[in-house]
Amino acid sequence: MTEAGGMPQKILVIDDDFANRQVLQLVLKRNGYLGVFAEDGCEGLQLAKETKPDLVLLDFFMPGEDGFEILAQFKADPALRDIPVIIFTVLVREESERKALEMGAVAYVTKPFDIDQVITCIRRILP
Template identity: 40%
Template sequence: MNKKILIVDDDPRNIFALKLTLKSRGYQIESCTMAQEAIQILKEQAIDIVLMDMMMPEMDGYEAIRMMRNTPSMSEIPVIAVTAQAMPEDRQKCIDAGAQDYVSKPIDVDQLMTAIEKFS
């Protein structure tokens, strides 16, 4: 079965590029530009993996992941943090917030696919 991936990023260009890349590899894609919207989608749909941009207005990725981890229906969904902040402590901050993996921007497609395939 095709995995369904939710892309959460406040930049539509990032969503567009990721959608093309992932659809070409057979994944089903949902996307949104706000963390609150992502939480709503996760309540309504079966999502297999979340790609979460960490730096977003209003609610950032860290807060969104913490909300997911504290919500039983979505606490087990793997989250791959996607962020332009690429220092080792940033990776640890993402993992501490509850992300299972971390990919820095600009996204290396091979690195992203490796991260996604861990949960496929």
């Protein structure tokens, strides 16, 4: 998928799992997106500031700060707060999903994730 200027839309994936990053890299590329990848929240926040992604896929369970803390930092930063964030996690609890959405996430996808579901979710958010 491309922006109006013809450049592919950029998606930042923040996930400490190497295999997830590899799969998402292939899937995003195959669907016309440019993937940018971070291994943890700190690196993800820095890359978001540098690359200005169109969307973020944020894992909730990583070393250091958890997804709630990283999401809060995204939403507190004026330069990042308007970037849509999709949470993807193994945590399947209604209260976690509700809290993430209340904090500003635009979607909540559980792992193991279905690639078609992830792409459908991205396409719904990035026309």
